[in-house]
Amino acid sequence: MAGKLPLVIVGASYAGTRLAATARDLGYDAPIILLGEESHRPYQRPPLSKGLLAGSVAPDELALWGEGFYANHAIDLRSGVRATGIDPRAREVRLDDGSSLRYATLALTTGARCRTLAMAGAGLDGVFGLRSLDDALRLRAALADATRVCVIGGGFIGLEVAASARRRGLAVEVVESAPRLLARAVSPRLSSYLERAHRLRGVEVRLGRQVRALRADAGRVVAAELDDGGSIACDVVVVGVGALPNVELAEQAGIATRNGIVVDGFGRTSAPGVLAAGDVASLAHVDGAGDASPPLRLESIHAANEGARAAASGLCGQMRAFGGVPWFWSDQYELKLQMAGLTRAGDTAVLRGDPEADRFSEFHLRDGRVVAAHSVNRPGEHMLARRWIEAGARIDARMLADTSVDLKGWQPTP
Numbered sequence: 001m002a003g004k005l006p007l008v009i010v011g012a013s014y015a016g017t018r019l020a021a022t023a024r025d026l027g028y029d030a031p032i033i034l035l036g037e038e039s040h041r042p043y044q045r046p047p048l049s050k051g052l053l054a055g056s057v058a059p060d061e062l063a064l065w066g067e068g069f070y071a072n073h074a075i076d077l078r079s080g081v082r083a084t085g086i087d088p089r090a091r092e093v094r095l096d097d098g099s100s101l102r103y104a105t106l107a108l109t110t111g112a113r114c115r116t117l118a119m120a121g122a123g124l125d126g127v128f129g130l131r132s133l134d135d136a137l138r139l140r141a142a143l144a145d146a147t148r149v150c151v152i153g154g155g156f157i158g159l160e161v162a163a164s165a166r167r168r169g170l171a172v173e174v175v176e177s178a179p180r181l182l183a184r185a186v187s188p189r190l191s192s193y194l195e196r197a198h199r200l201r202g203v204e205v206r207l208g209r210q211v212r213a214l215r216a217d218a219g220r221v222v223a224a225e226l227d228d229g230g231s232i233a234c235d236v237v238v239v240g241v242g243a244l245p246n247v248e249l250a251e252q253a254g255i256a257t258r259n260g261i262v263v264d265g266f267g268r269t270s271a272p273g274v275l276a277a278g279d280v281a282s283l284a285h286v287d288g289a290g291d292a293s294p295p296l297r298l299e300s301i302h303a304a305n306e307g308a309r310a311a312a313s314g315l316c317g318q319m320r321a322f323g324g325v326p327w328f329w330s331d332q333y334e335l336k337l338q339m340a341g342l343t344r345a346g347d348t349a350v351l352r353g354d355p356e357a358d359r360f361s362e363f364h365l366r367d368g369r370v371v372a373a374h375s376v377n378r379p380g381e382h383m384l385a386r387r388w389i390e391a392g393a394r395i396d397a398r399m400l401a402d403t404s405v406d407l408k409g410w411q412p413t414p
């Protein structure tokens, strides 16, 4: 290893650690330097809006990897170090302490950050975004003293925060500007199911409404003012209105971006020697029938791990492109929502099971093939659907809807 220029990875989370470890597993024998601007060692993000906020998970349970991981993989993890600029021609990364590092290959796994709202009161005490462990610890401390929470945004993070705050016994209102919850991610049926699930558990849901401004008393938020003239009294506001990819390093270096750093199936960017993976990367996904989606940022653990694995394979000359079925989960109360595949307008949705009983799946078919499935408390069907989507399997919609048919023993036609 001595004397060789390193692989430098900027961003130490799912994609960064996975890329480093996979490269080592595939025999990469130059030094690997993993830079992370956060002071914590890499940790799990999903529990931040779930168990950590609800109180069932402690911060010291969140480590992404065990004690010996970095040493065993000869990964030089440098926490609390921010990359401030890159020069792909000189193959150099500038750091926030004024020093710089030369690299053989650079990987940008810088993830995403919370989108913010430009409105009066956005910077008040009591107003939170949720992306990092530090964000979550601040929010958790505020919830301990709060009574009323206003969540702006009815997406996954907003709804998980709402569920966690209800679990803590707080009054919660969710304000969503679209006419339904999770409008970009799920079908109208699933949106109404989740709306009802939250209402049944005591959450006030306001759809088609926007928060125009936040009002303060002595510098602390006390109310959210709505576009219909109404207002919501609250002592904590959580803004969950999506994430923006951290593309600035790439943009400043002239690397192609379009809602994310544009990459191919091996994480290669437009600049030689620069890879990208995870929430920051945008790529086309190919389904089991060979159909490619437009370039997308999937913002999921699966996509971060898979993109990093594919990038490492290309780096090590083993060329195993990004593949597999995209999947995602969300825990709200005792409801486990699991999603596999990608839907498109025009797909046929088939319901199996009973939403009223909080156990059902919605399968999405395109030209008779299963392309996606969204399940609530049906882990077995989620796993089956992943296999079918991967295989581009054809399945009869009536059979799918019939709960007397045991899907496990049934072989769909390819």
Ligand SMILES: Cc1cc2nc3c(=O)[nH]c(=O)nc-3n(C[C@H](O)[C@H](O)[C@H](O)COP(=O)(O)OP(=O)(O)OC[C@H]3O[C@@H](n4cnc5c(N)ncnc54)[C@H](O)[C@@H]3O)c2cc1C
Pocket (backbone or CB within 6 Å): 010, 011, 012, 013, 014, 015, 016, 035, 036, 037, 038, 045, 046, 047, 048, 049, 081, 082, 083, 084, 109, 110, 111, 112, 130, 131, 132, 157, 246, 249, 277, 278, 279, 280, 298, 299, 300, 301, 302, 304, 327, 328, 329, 330, 331
């Ligand atoms: C609250 C929450 C709940 C979630 N729940 C789920 C879930 O249930 N299921 C699921 O599949 N996904 C979930 N996600 C999404 C998932 O966490 C992300 O898809 C995943 O973290 C992406 O990993 P990443 O490595 O690409 O980026 P990130 O995890 O965002 O990490 C990027 C890292 O790079 C660092 N960085 C950025 N710029 C620099 C720089 N210039 N120098 C040094 N370091 C830098 C950042 O500080 C950060 O630590 C959740 C996300 C959040 C925030």
